[in-house]
Amino acid sequence: MARLPSPVNIAVLLVAATGVRISECLGLRWGHVLWRENKISIEQVFRRGEILNRTKTKASKAPVPMCESLEANILELYQQTEYGKDDNFVLASRDPERQTAIVGAEHERPVRQTSRNRLGTGK
Secondary structure: OOOOOOOHHHHHHHHHHHOOOHHHHHOOEHHHEEOOOOEEOOOOEEEOOEEEOOOOOOHHHOOEEOOHHHHHHHHHHHHHOOOOOOOOEOOEOOOHHHOOOEHHHHHHHHHHHHHHHHHOOOO
16 A cells, blocks of 8 residues: 555555445545544445435445544545545545546546456456
8 A cells, every 4th residue: 555646545545444435435525524533424425427415325324433544544634635624525636627526536547447457357
């Protein structure tokens, strides 16, 4: 994970540590981070280039606990980001022309392509 750029490394940690879906991870906004409760509230998903104000299942809406490592990494990102308002995405793009976009939107295709190449499908 050390070789992954921030905030992609945080997305990987978030998915691995909590079991949230990547679509839920990409839809996460700062207002969904419940600092006092040490949890994350899943309220929406990023799917096919759009934010959907729903989750896949009712169980997905349950607050997800943060481990110490995840909390420390998310807090560090929060302290460093220019986009720290409650309605900003946690994984906001750093591209100045895409400030309101999600980092996943710019990495989704290359990640999928890399995964397919590793699996030998090449598509």
